[in-house]
Amino acid sequence: MENKTVVSAEDGTQEILITRVxxxxxxxxxxxxxxxxxxxxxxxxxxxxxxxxxxxxxAFETWHNxxxxxxxxxxxxxxxxxxxxxxxxxxxxxxFPVQLEFLEFEELTNQTSKxxxxxxxxxxxxxxxxxxxPFAHGLNMAHDRLQEKVNRLK
Amino acid sequence: xxxxxxxxTAGAIASNFATARPTVSKHIQILIECELLTQEQIGRxxxxxxxxxxxKEVADYIEQFRQMxxxxxxxxxxxxxxxNRK
Numbered sequence: 001m002e003n004k005t006v007v008s009a010e011d012g013t014q015e016i017l018i019t020r021v022x023x024x025x026x027x028x029x030x031x032x033x034x035x036x037x038x039x040x041x042x043x044x045x046x047x048x049x050x051x052x053x054x055x056x057x058x059a060f061e062t063w064h065n066x067x068x069x070x071x072x073x074x075x076x077x078x079x080x081x082x083x084x085x086x087x088x089x090x091x092x093x094x095x096f097p098v099q100l101e102f103l104e105f106e107e108l109t110n111q112t113s114k115x116x117x118x119x120x121x122x123x124x125x126x127x128x129x130x131x132x133x134p135f136a137h138g139l140n141m142a143h144d145r146l147q148e149k150v151n152r153l154k
Numbered sequence: 155x156x157x158x159x160x161x162x163t164a165g166a167i168a169s170n171f172a173t174a175r176p177t178v179s180k181h182i183q184i185l186i187e188c189e190l191l192t193q194e195q196i197g198r199x200x201x202x203x204x205x206x207x208x209x210k211e212v213a214d215y216i217e218q219f220r221q222m223x224x225x226x227x228x229x230x231x232x233x234x235x236x237x238n239r240k
Contacts, residue, residue: 005224007216016219020227028234038237042230115227134218 014127018117026107029115030082033103052079058087074098089119096130097122161194161201 036047059073071092078086090098121127168178185191
């Protein structure tokens with residue numbers, strides 16, 4: 001099956017392009033970004049602020065086992081319902097500088113829609129570090145599991 | 155992905171592209187510097203091999219990142235389908 005989510009990150013550039021075709025009408029896709037309750041559900045997050053308008057701001061945090069693992073915030077530069085969100089995104093308490101995100105929402109048919117997300121980073125290096133994050137996380141998990149097994153053998 | 159199947163000389167690689175030979179050589183050099191390609195001298199010819207483990211490493215971290223977003227968007231799709239049925 002063809003991948004529904006496509007990521008492209010050309011060598012030496014400061015951006016990542018993510019595209020995804022949804023089996024959802026455009027209106028529902030946009031609602032997932034607009035309604036705090038729905039956003040919380042699919043992002044596994046708690047919305048602290050979501051002021052959906054040009055120059056409004058947002059903040060959310062994610063939880064795991066009763067602890068905050070991640071907090072992020074940003075400002076909407078442009079909030080055009082069912083069309084576009086241009087926003088900044090910053091992960092709190094991390095070395096990553098703020099990034100700029102362009103989200104374009106498109107209707108494909110009356111039952112399908114497409115999201116194109118362009119993320120622009122401060123440098124190529126930060127782009128690459130972010131790309132490696134889930135990979136590093138996976139490696140750490142594998143390493144922890146290995147460590148656990150080794151500990152049990154002791 | 156020409157060299158993925160067999161080791162090839164620079165000339166053989168270049169003959170597959172419309173690009174000028176020096177451009178191909180430059181690309182080969184970059185791939186060697188990134189350790190994506192390794193070279194081996196056999197007689198008078200230098201053969202190039204793809205370094206599979208390194209290629210997999212690069213592809214792996216982009217794939218993990220893609221997977222993370224795919225999972226997230228799959229959840230979005232499920233949540234919104236459920237919402238729509240209400």
